[in-house]
Structure formats: structure tokens, C-alpha cells
Amino acid sequence: MTNDSHSVQIIILNGAPRSGKSSIARAVQEHFEGPWINLGVDSYNAMTPKRYLPGIGLRPGGERPDLEELVPFFYAALYESIAIHASLGLNVVADLGHHDSYSQPLGILSDCARRLEDFPVLFVGVRCPIETIMQRRDIVQEGRETLYLSATEEVPIPEPVQRWQDEVHRPGIYDMEVDTSVLTPLECAEAIRHQLDLGIPEPSAFERIAGAR
Numbered sequence: 001m002t003n004d005s006h007s008v009q010i011i012i013l014n015g016a017p018r019s020g021k022s023s024i025a026r027a028v029q030e031h032f033e034g035p036w037i038n039l040g041v042d043s044y045n046a047m048t049p050k051r052y053l054p055g056i057g058l059r060p061g062g063e064r065p066d067l068e069e070l071v072p073f074f075y076a077a078l079y080e081s082i083a084i085h086a087s088l089g090l091n092v093v094a095d096l097g098h099h100d101s102y103s104q105p106l107g108i109l110s111d112c113a114r115r116l117e118d119f120p121v122l123f124v125g126v127r128c129p130i131e132t133i134m135q136r137r138d139i140v141q142e143g144r145e146t147l148y149l150s151a152t153e154e155v156p157i158p159e160p161v162q163r164w165q166d167e168v169h170r171p172g173i174y175d176m177e178v179d180t181s182v183l184t185p186l187e188c189a190e191a192i193r194h195q196l197d198l199g200i201p202e203p204s205a206f207e208r209i210a211g212a213r
């Protein structure tokens, strides 16, 4: 293990539920060299008391002002632990759904970006058209049978699903983007590796976001 923070890499995958973030994170863990630790919404929520769920997965719309008080602290703690992993030489791939559509803007993404300012971060926009998102919401996944709103004849796209689509890519500043409706998870991971080999653009997306207070 190394303590050289410049030899480690951090990948933040940002996208709506069902966009394919976790599948890319798994492909990174399986195919990239070295230890890649997955710290994201699923792993953080597994550690969050049930009564505070959906925790950092709180959807856009400002429906839960009671939870909003905690969400910035959850995110801050998660990003600090990403920084600690990286400072110990452990690569991190984090799959998240950042947005700022709470009952009032919370500025979480720029705060998170500032917490990683000592590290190289590749910020990846995980795009997926809403039609494909809706199809994936119907795929039955063990333990998540009731988690996802599905289409009905009257409401082909439920409002919360549309809200995710509208809000998750604001401000839309990324180092690169992938579209999971045209690339497999492994192809997305390969595109990410290619970008890492080329180098993170300067200034990086996180540097730009951190500066935008």
C-alpha cells in the first residue's frame, strides 16, 4: 500500500436510479488493477438506520425536510471516508445520485468536491434515456421488489422518475459522460479507464465545481 495520494484514483459515478451506476462500479472492481473500494449510495444506506432512509438517496422534490437536515452530514461523512481511503492508497469508485432539489438548495456537491481537493477525481455523468430507465424499473431485483415506481397506462412516467432525470445532471459539469443505453457496463468501465489513462482534464470537473460557491 502507498500513502502517495497522487497514485490513487477516485471515480465518482453520478446518475439517476437504474441508470447503471452500480453495474459500472462492479465492472471497475472486477476488471481494473488493484483494490477498488465501492463507497456509494447502496453501501452508505446499508449503514444508515432504517428510520433515516432513503438517506443520501433522498429523491428530488423537497418531500422530506426532516431528513434534509441530515443529508449534508451523511454526504460529508461519506466523502471524508472516500478521502481517507484514498490517502491510504485505496482506489475508490462511488456510485451516487447527486442533486440539489431539496426544499431549499443545500450545495452538497460543491461541499463534497472541496473535501476531495487533494485527490485526483474523475467525475462521470452516467446518462440513460428515461424510456430505458422505465424498462429497467420493471426488472425484478431481489430485495427491491417494492422500491421502484413503475409505469402504468395512465402514468407512463411517474413524476418522481422524471424529476430524477431533470435534476441529477445539474449543473452537468463532468470530466466525461457515458450512456448506458448504448454501452454495456464493461464498455463504460473501459471508456473510463481510457480517460484515466489519458489523464483527468484540467481543471477537473470537481475543481470547477468546488470553486463555484
Ligand SMILES: Nc1ncnc2c1ncn2[C@@H]1O[C@H](COP(=O)(O)OP(=O)(O)OP(=O)(O)O)[C@@H](O)[C@H]1O
Pocket (backbone or CB within 6 Å): 015, 016, 017, 018, 019, 020, 021, 022, 023, 024, 042, 095, 136, 139, 180, 181, 183, 184, 185
Ligand atoms: N449498460 C447497461 N446495459 C444494459 N442493462 C444495464 C446496463 N447497466 C445496468 N443495466 C441493468 O439496469 C438495471 C439497473 O442497473 P444498476 O443497478 O447498475 O443501476 P443503478 O444506477 O446502480 O441503480 P440504483 O441506483 O437503482 O441501484 C439492472 O437490472 C442492470 O442489469
